[in-house]
Amino acid sequence: MKKLKWGMIGGGEGSQIGPAHRLGALADGRFEFTAGALDHRPDVGREYAQRLGVAEDRAYGDWAEMLAGERGREDRVDLVTVATPNSTHFEITKSFLEAGFNVLCEKPMTMTVEEGEEIVKIAAASGRICAVNYCYSAYPMVRQARAMVRAGEIGKVRLVVTNFSHGHHGDATDADNPRVRWRYDPAMAGVSGQFADCGIHALHMASFIADDEVESLSADFASTIASRKLEDDAMVNFRMSGGTVGRLWTSSVAIGRQHGFDIQVFGETGGLRWESEQPNQLIYTPVGGRTQVIEKGEAGLCEDAQRLSRVAIAHPEGFPLAVANIYCDLADAIAGEARDGLPDAAAGVRSMAAVYTAVASAKDGGAWMDARPPMFQ
Amino acid sequence: MKKLKWGMIGGGEGSQIGPAHRLGALADGRFEFTAGALDHRPDVGREYAQRLGVAEDRAYGDWAEMLAGERGREDRVDLVTVATPNSTHFEITKSFLEAGFNVLCEKPMTMTVEEGEEIVKIAAASGRICAVNYCYSAYPMVRQARAMVRAGEIGKVRLVVTNFSHGHHGDATDADNPRVRWRYDPAMAGVSGQFADCGIHALHMASFIADDEVESLSADFASTIASRKLEDDAMVNFRMSGGTVGRLWTSSVAIGRQHGFDIQVFGETGGLRWESEQPNQLIYTPVGGRTQVIEKGEAGLCEDAQRLSRVAIAHPEGFPLAVANIYCDLADAIAGEARDGLPDAAAGVRSMAAVYTAVASAKDGGAWMDARPPMFQ
Amino acid sequence: MKKLKWGMIGGGEGSQIGPAHRLGALADGRFEFTAGALDHRPDVGREYAQRLGVAEDRAYGDWAEMLAGERGREDRVDLVTVATPNSTHFEITKSFLEAGFNVLCEKPMTMTVEEGEEIVKIAAASGRICAVNYCYSAYPMVRQARAMVRAGEIGKVRLVVTNFSHGHHGDATDADNPRVRWRYDPAMAGVSGQFADCGIHALHMASFIADDEVESLSADFASTIASRKLEDDAMVNFRMSGGTVGRLWTSSVAIGRQHGFDIQVFGETGGLRWESEQPNQLIYTPVGGRTQVIEKGEAGLCEDAQRLSRVAIAHPEGFPLAVANIYCDLADAIAGEARDGLPDAAAGVRSMAAVYTAVASAKDGGAWMDARPPMFQ
């Protein structure tokens, strides 16, 4: 139970992502916060890291300095979290992997498919862990859903239906607010708005629970607020390798929905439903039978669901501890215990390929297109 | 408060639709059951009608006999309900309209768009009421939703998202059951399975609440049970005349969903949500504000919502009384009180056009197509 | 399927109870509205009855006239509904029973326990049906709950917990509104306010589902709006004959609750939960197992639940059709088919005894007292 050493790049003071990662890494006592380059302003980052308990010599001014400082140490950090602006994920992740560090990268892992494929190759060559923070997949009942699918409890999966909708960008009078606007500005957000922001969480979840990969898709994008250059609402139909049909709706103008991320998986002999706002229950219906509520903490759940839950049945655990579950899996994986629930670089590049494909399909009137990265075609 | 005279064609003993219409017509005491041709076997139908209280001379052997018998009477029926197999709706509805009767036709109104357009013209020429039984639109809180949209309470409608999913045809071992199989057999069901059966209710609802018409659509159909020739799962993206974006998912293999018909309408200044399994509440969120529960029976609802509710706030009213609401509107309309909530022949033909367009689009890889009947293009 | 003849006393124009009974009696086509004395103003009542389709000679000025008119007829009404002000229930019910009519009496059946016992005896002597309108017990899923208890599916019942709370009398600024005030005025409402109005529905339900009788109770009453002489909030603890523990809370000042009538029944091997705002589901948990949703209309329900449902699974049916279910049972019972789900005069007098006992207990600091009518002690 020796604590692992953890470092973070990005996640500076005032960010939301920084505290989420700190809580995730520290809540279960598996990591200690050892090194950091937390801010794009070197002095600010150094000072903040020290305030958070990082020793002076490991409070770095930028990621390159941190790489240089850590790579030579005997007691180098065991894990580096990359929580910087999206456009920098590729370079930093690449550099740390190449130097032999384990990396947890925020999503999106890269800005292009090509970069994503490169990360996959580098990670494989390095023998290090490269995880991507699709943290919803670490909720205990999501793991339980996947385990049930794998165990054949709902039979062959026919259909996956998932939504990730909220209404927090639905106020046109607020659309010029910089905190909202950048997400719909190609110069800052890239080729896609809402689909790249939220939709890929849902798409990853579909693959994760159905235990299959997206093969092709057809998309319909809309900018319901006319000033937006990127979509704020998207529908993506898809097919998985095993023939499963998929439906994914994502929206940021669904006024009244707060965090409407849910997924339904329908197989030959049963159906499952999970909702992120009530993450501690999994709803299961066997064909011809009654709908049942599976509770986090009940007897007989899969190993992951048991391991990744801290308190007894019906005590809710929420989003920050789902992030912590990613760190639990990472701690185990670093200790040599394989954790196949960890989203990896392949998942990261598949998301990027899906984003680019959806953009192309939407522009082409919803034409069906191969959604796989070239390396997986 | 003189009772109106009501006749029904179809809805014989053992059908589910017959009792639903009888309850709908009789529950509020506005109609009396005066004439009927209830069964495709003349003697059986005559006997059953009399058992239900119809006088012998108005218990007919078939619809033609009923038409002949009623058209000449001074005290002819005020309303004829057509509840026969789908393929006969057109001929019967046409004949009764031409003879000057008011008609309530079960959905689908016709089997083709051409027939539908003909009904629209005949109804217009006759000056009679031709209603189609999109009964969900008669729930009080659905009327309230439409009234709120019309009053601008959610601003211009940007987006409509509606689902009509159930899992009652999800058991492949039961797929050859005749009660299930016919719906996926083109010889009996026509060009579409689940979309024509349930999807058009959702599509009608979208138009009804958003107070706008579907203009174009793109469809993805799937037969998730391989033996089926028609789709058991469909996704339809659409655009309305005013630019509103639409998303419609319908499925009969969604194991665990019972009667998963819901609709969300998102506008510039608010969102609405209604679910058919909890029909007495309407969920409303003003932009930037808190989600509120609007209850059937609360003070200040629209005229329709008040008129079409029988018991006080929070006493639930369900599906059979939604059907009864259609009959309430019909009784008023026959008495000369315009009821613009009544689904009319134009709604009927629009549904048919949407079905044919969706079938064509799905065959053509989801190509976007004009979804309007030629007469409304 | 000959229609039965139905008459009503009370339920005049503008009342809410009149339409509820008419819909209940007429919705399923088992009764025709044959006779009535609908208003305390004879002319008004006669005119209104005729407008509703009652023949002139059976549109009576008052109940005595109706009794005189009907008792001598060959084709006398098969059932009389008593829907007059509470203080008149006893005399009218008594008179019609003695004259050999079947009676459905609104609750409370009488104003005193003594009167209630007299009705029980008269009903027994007459051989006629005397039912009391505890209509919630006629919801299909309530019948299913009772059937499951009787079949031992939850084992011996240990505990019943029921609430009937609403907030519609919670506005002190509205407390002088005559429609609200009379309920808390001993001169008009009798010895009890909220408990007599709503609580006895819950108490009846507890007995009905647990299939046992209340033996003793302890009560705590409160007038949370100080100007009220009768309680607007009450808690009643009770014990049933078989030892079952009971908890009953009822309130009219629970602002935010609309029609918060629910019941939970806990036995040795399982638990059940039913809520009147979602009446089409029954929630069941076997000990050590998962919570399940039992749906109205699913395969394998008890005979009553099947018989008293009109539309397929997941089509909701609400309160007015629960009232109609009472009339279905009455029609069957009149036709000689025993319907033991019908609340009878014994249920009526037990309620009155519970009301008087609760009032006495609350005055005596919650002392435990025998809650049975003397005739059942």
Next chain:
Amino acid sequence: MKKLKWGMIGGGEGSQIGPAHRLGALADGRFEFTAGALDHRPDVGREYAQRLGVAEDRAYGDWAEMLAGERGREDRVDLVTVATPNSTHFEITKSFLEAGFNVLCEKPMTMTVEEGEEIVKIAAASGRICAVNYCYSAYPMVRQARAMVRAGEIGKVRLVVTNFSHGHHGDATDADNPRVRWRYDPAMAGVSGQFADCGIHALHMASFIADDEVESLSADFASTIASRKLEDDAMVNFRMSGGTVGRLWTSSVAIGRQHGFDIQVFGETGGLRWESEQPNQLIYTPVGGRTQVIEKGEAGLCEDAQRLSRVAIAHPEGFPLAVANIYCDLADAIAGEARDGLPDAAAGVRSMAAVYTAVASAKDGGAWMDARPPMFQ
């Protein structure tokens, strides 16, 4: 942002309470785990503490050793958590307070009212913080509820209704399981079973949100499993100092309820509802208005609700972070920032007085009794 030093007594390996406190203390990075006496077996406790990162010289064999070791240090721990068996809480808490340490004591704070009063006095004399772990009161939306009551948003509170029911002790075949049995054995649990275990959380919550104290109560206890000497089901009616009426039901045999802790607070101008299984929402209804959903994270919440939430609106946070909120408040309070949401020793002794009073009342047929500790009468 210097980390505070934290020590724990009890909470050894395999306990559930230990990890909950460690996560609570460490999740937000405010404390470091500096000292511990974690097990009743000295060697086991010392070894486990070191494994958890405590330095060897501060990994103590028992609480007395820890007291001796810490009291003399310059860098003594800033906070001691007492998570030992209930019967030892008093002595340990007393000793550490007297030595000038801040203490967080698990509930129940003591075994008797007299001990509780002594702790209140010692804490006052010491000038140190003595908090009791009524952690539910640290959920953000519970703080919001209290703030709304204090701000008069629901007017004077008339009525509080709270339940804490579960079914985890409902299996009679499992009643001899030692993990269950001890709770109903007076030799181990003291004078009360379920009320002392869960009920006092609900009673504390009632006081906390209503911002008032329980003055008198009347109780009904039942052992629904006959072999139990202590109650497994209890109903407590109470009155608060300001006249508020209270209803509290608690049960451990409510099969199907998982963690059924909820509270409703009804005032002159509105009502509030909160449920521990959906802790991130607070339901609010203004009198005469619509029910609204208040979401954790929405704009305009009270200072506590904002401060004690880590992630954006609609990202759920659960029970472990409610415990962490207690530690956040403690860290602030130790730093000199008053945190009046922290449950204190007075709350602890009030709970004990309520337990003894309820036991006495239940034995005396529900007689109403003063429920206050003598020191607060």
